[in-house]
Amino acid sequence: MSTVILNEEILAAYGRHLRTNEKSPHTIDKYLRDAEAFRGFASGRPLTKELTVDYKRYLIESGKYADSSINSMIASLRGLFKYLGRDDCNVTRLRTQEMPYCPENKSLTMEEYQRLLKAAEGNQRLQMMLKVLAGTGIRISELKYFTVEAIRKKERQTSIRVSCKKKSREIIIPDGLREELTSYTEENGIREGVIFRTRSGKPVDRSNFWKQMKRLCKKTGIDEAKVFPHNIRKLFARTFYERSHDIAQLACLLGHSSINTTMIYIKRTEREVRAKVDWIMKEILHKIGRQEEHGSRGKKYGSRKPGREKGKYKYKNCTTLSI
Numbered sequence: 329m330s331t332v333i334l335n336e337e338i339l340a341a342y343g344r345h346l347r348t349n350e351k352s353p354h355t356i357d358k359y360l361r362d363a364e365a366f367r368g369f370a371s372g373r374p375l376t377k378e379l380t381v382d383y384k385r386y387l388i389e390s391g392k393y394a395d396s397s398i399n400s401m402i403a404s405l406r407g408l409f410k411y412l413g414r415d416d417c418n419v420t421r422l423r424t425q426e427m428p429y430c431p432e433n434k435s436l437t438m439e440e441y442q443r444l445l446k447a448a449e450g451n452q453r454l455q456m457m458l459k460v461l462a463g464t465g466i467r468i469s470e471l472k473y474f475t476v477e478a479i480r481k482k483e484r485q486t487s488i489r490v491s492c493k494k495k496s497r498e499i500i501i502p503d504g505l506r507e508e509l510t511s512y513t514e515e516n517g518i519r520e521g522v523i524f525r526t527r528s529g530k531p532v533d534r535s536n537f538w539k540q541m542k543r544l545c546k547k548t549g550i551d552e553a554k555v556f557p558h559n560i561r562k563l564f565a566r567t568f569y570e571r572s573h574d575i576a577q578l579a580c581l582l583g584h585s586s587i588n589t590t591m592i593y594i595k596r597t598e599r600e601v602r603a604k605v606d607w608i609m610k611e612i613l614h615k616i617g618r619q620e621e622h623g624s625r626g627k628k629y630g631s632r633k634p635g636r637e638k639g640k641y642k643y644k645n646c647t648t649l650s651i
Contacts, residue, residue: 362404465564
């Protein structure tokens with residue numbers, strides 16, 4: 329087995345390999361960033377299983393990363409090792425128990441979303457994008473598929489076909505949202521092509537959107553950590569599930585291959601989960617109390633109800649049945 333020492337040329341070739349395999353720009357950035365961090369740790373040492381184990385230990389002991397982040401980095405390196413023909417260098421992921429709730433500081437509430445929407449009133453484009461994201465549950469990268477031609481279809485029920493992660497799916501556009509989008513394009517003289525564009529004419533991307541959202545955070549006082557496009561997608565997921573309780577349909581709408589992924593999207597906050605657990609506990613204690621009260625009443629009369637003869641059950645207007 330030939331010795332491999334990671335360098336800029338290898339990572340550049342790996343980047344070309346990812347693009348050839350049609351990975352999304354976001355995925356390519358993530359994989360190359362993690363590969364570069366590993367190269368920095370290696371500091372010219374040959375690629376071996378021992379090196380990868382040391383790197384995993386370093387990530388754990390540094391205290392800088394959550395378990396989920398470490399597992400994400402390990403997953404990124406698997407792709408690099410496969411490209412290099414060095415699957416022998418793979419290490420196992422950390423075994424973690426999924427949290428039963430979503431941290432409060434990472435969950436965007438409907439009330440907060442409405443405050444953001446109101447604060448964006450002076451920016452018609454931004455406000456319209458917020459409505460589209462919350463009303464359809466799309467990824468920010470799928471916003472480019474919203475074109476004038478798509479929303480002006482003659483069909484009563486408008487849908488848009490989007491493509492992401494080598495999959496395509498239909499996005500349902502609510503009638504009210506379609507009407508607002510049509511009015512928006514007419515008012516702003518957008519006659520064809522992508523609806524949401526930058527001044528240079530390029531489709532709005534994650535970076536453009538985030539810069540504008542940061543200004544809204546300062547204006548509303550909402551924590552920046554919870555205001556990002558994917559959290560609005562999760563808000564759509566939670567709202568849809570509250571109304572329908574149909575997780576299979578929700579997974580289809582979001583474009584998830586696994587319902588396990590969808591389950592992460594509909595997690596409640598710690599406060600909401602605690603409230604449910606408290607309610608259940610009160611119900612249990614209430615039932616126990618009623619049973620104890622019923623039991624104490626029975627003891628006043630012995631084991632049988634008053635008037636009942638031993639070994640017999642009496643029925644009104646019926647012959648006595650001996651048993």
